[in-house]
Amino acid sequence: PFTWPNAVAVALLVMLGASAAVAFVWAARYSLAISRLRRGVGDTVFYSADGKPWFRMDEQHEEVPLSAISPHLRRAVVAVEDHRFYYHGGIDVIGVGRAASKNLREREVVEGASTLTQQLARTLFLSNSRTWGRKVKEAALALLLEQQLHKDQILELYLNRVYLSGGVYGVQPMARRLYGKPARELTLAEAAVIAGVIQAPSALSPWSNPDRAVRRSHTVLERMREQKLISREEEASAVNRRPTFRPFVATAEARSGYVREYLRQQFRNEFGGDHPPDWQARTTVVPQVQEAAERAVENGLRRLGFRNLEAALVAFDPRTGNLLAMVGGRDYRLSAYNRATKSKRQPGSAFKPFLYATALERGFSPVSVLSGLASMPPLGRDEWIPRNAHAATADELTLRAALLESNNRASVALAQKIGTRPVIRMASDLGVTGQPDVPSLALGTGLATPFALTLAYAAFPNGGLRVKARSLVSVLDxxxxxxxxxxVSSERVISAETAFQMVSMLQDVIARGTGTAVRQWGVR
Known part of the structure; x- marks a missing residue:
């Protein structure tokens, strides 16, 4: 006969059976994946917008057997990252207890207890998200790895996959880039630096923070001495021999080097420095547009003729925020600094559309008249008076005419009428943040990157919607x-009417204003 206790018991049995089946399938799937590791590890591949494979996460990857890695480096990594590596079964129970006790005392997470095997499991199969679900999977995968691989195989995989700053994965390419030698020839002092970087690759990078990297290496040497892996004399000798680091040199090809590294960094921002194999990252970059951007920068610099001049270019789809192309400088091989995303410069007159959009939002129209331009009083404590590129200044101009000729006095007069703070707020809402509250704001005397400035302009042809920049569409494991x-993510920042008027006014700038020169390059 039906009773509620019986029904509950049956339901629980069904749930347990289903959970066991899911766990079995999950374990079987990853067991197969682990068995394949004996044949080597794949790589994350980035796809261009046309769906074709484009480049790998680690184009300089070089795997070596454990026997080809210096014993100094092997011992240093184990000493500082997981000194009970050869004694636990994938999870260090002692370490977990110690970390839990310390975190409870501090009332926050100040210490972790991930073993080398757990780190490898995360690197190969999981994201870097800080969730309990990921930690449980990581622990289970660590146990599976320990069951199917012996310790030296795990250590070899780890040393060939670990992220070590500067876009370098694995100890062999790191040894070549940092010291100009293979991993088997590393001295104790050199090995300690590489082992120390693992804790925080960006903060401890020998290229960007050499002093911190060396101090961290001293901690590694101290741990090795405490664990009786080296003598006190060997520690002192290594501490007194500061390694010489080779300067960082970008190894990627010059073509598309900036945008490739940008995409890799976006991937790392999502998944950490770990390096999962055989993942697919779908990007928004259009190869034909990227190639055109590379040519445009190259030809533009050649036309100007200044040897050390740099340039940057970034192109977005204004409807989606999709990054279509990016060039961060003259030659990625000579300078990996991405000027498109990092170099802040005064936008000058390119800032004026934000001023005029603010005025339109506050009741002005394209035919509103600005008067008294020929005899403006001094502004600010320094009694500054704006000047135009041309000496002649009309006393009255409509907003449309003022933007068409990029009239400085008209722009400052307009800013005085509506106030600088609404303009700053408008620019910030569009993504151009940190602008100064000064009279010359209207002339673009603040700082902005080409990336932020270009994306902000997207709101005009997009009907007043600000779009979030998007370079990775999806990632598959x-x-x-x-x-x-x-x-695609967007939000309304200005009205559709203001956006329409701004497009019309900017079209006039190209058709018969200060921007007519670009018409010879096909811009309309």
Missing amino acids: ADGASVLDNP
């Missing part, structure tokens, strides 16, 4: 499951 879905 080795099984084809989605681990990242990045849909």
